[in-house]
Amino acid sequence: MALPLLYNVHNVRARWQVTLLAIFGIALVVAVFAVLMSMSEGFRSALRATGRTDNAIIVQRGSASELTSAVPIADRNQIVADDRVARGADGQPLASWEWIVVIGLDKVSDGVPTNITLRAVTPRAFEVRSGITIVEGRNFTPALDEVIVGSGLVDRIVGMEVGGTVKYQQTQFRIVGIFESSGGAFESEVWGDFDVFGALFQRGAGSNSLVVRMKDPAEIPALDRWIRAQPQMQLQALEEQAYYEEQAGSLAGILRSLASFVAFVMGIGAVFGAMNTMYAIVAARTREIGTLRALGFSRRSIVTSFLIESMVLALAGGVLGCLLAFPMNGFSTGTGQTQSFSEIAFSFRITSDILLGGMIFALVMGVIGGLLPALRGARMTISSALREV
Secondary structure, three states, X not given: OOOOHHHHHHHHHHOHHHHHHHHHHHHHHHHHHHHHHHHHHHHHHHHHOOOOOOEEEEEEOOOOOHHHOOEOHXXXXXXXXXXXXXXXXOOOEOEEEEEEEEEXXXXXXXXXXXXXXXXXXXXXXXXXXXXXXXXEEOOOOOOOOEEEEEHHHHOOEOOOXXXXXXXXXXXXXXXXXXXXXOOOHHHHEEEEEHHHHHHHHOOOOOEOEEEEEEOOHHHHHHHHHHHHHOOXXXXXXXXXXXXXXXXXXXXXXXHHHHHHHHHHHHHHHHHHHHHHHHHHHHHHOHHHHHHHHHOOOOHHHHHHHHHHHHHHHHHHHXXXXXXXXXXXXXXXXXXXXXXXXXXXXXXXXXXXXXHHHHHHHHHHHHHHHHHHHHHHHHHOOHHHHHHOO
């Protein structure tokens, strides 16, 4: 005979309080899972959006980040003269050499200092990096004590507005502009003139890193092999976008592992909750199950109908959980657990893959939670089921 689905619908409506309890338990697990996963995805996306695939970044071999790297000026001059490096309209290499330092600035939330990257760049950096857009004020003027700040700092760091100042050593640098970089990590940095800051850093010639635009991005591995073949160069060339994505280090993986662990632990509780709910439903329907069996419904039909009911409730919980998590999409925060020791602002990103993963997780909880109670109900003999009060 056909599955007694209309019977399931009737009983869900009749026992709506228990049904809502099961749905909410699963929804809570899915919501926590989605929020934690969106945090990991947002952090990774901020770094993934930094840099270009046709740029090569040259850093010191063995360095964990630009901050601990050093590119000597002699090596720089030799690299930018390579034929694989693209040229601008003026015939000069599209190359940007940059210094990096970390400065302590106070957070708006609690006034506690946090590490912020201060990047010293040449005017060519805006052409090489691209995607850097001044959204308020203007760009800094070379040779002057001026800086621009990333939009990710405006609401998180004290005094990050046009007209404010950033102090480095004994010099006050006036903020003349706010910039965006398509959501990338540069939006968590302060940028100023290479020559001005280079004199203050007192590190001599050279730079922390060198970024060059390639005529053909496929030539980046060849450039890296050539650099490594030079005995005097202790450097390496990497695709810029991939390099910054790797700066996520282990944090993105830790966040994903945390999301999976928390969801697993909470999922066990949700499964037992769903199982108890389904056991209660089966116990309350004992005579009705016996009646269905007497009417000719097979054990397989009973098991299937209860499983479908449990799965539908779980999917409803999954949908509710995704809806509960969705307001966190776009929520901005920051973390300082990066290889550059500086804080990076990022926004939670709830993607379609995260929502799909949450729904699959909910479905699995529904199947596990409903299977044993369904089997118990189906194994009851018709006579014993009908005798239950």
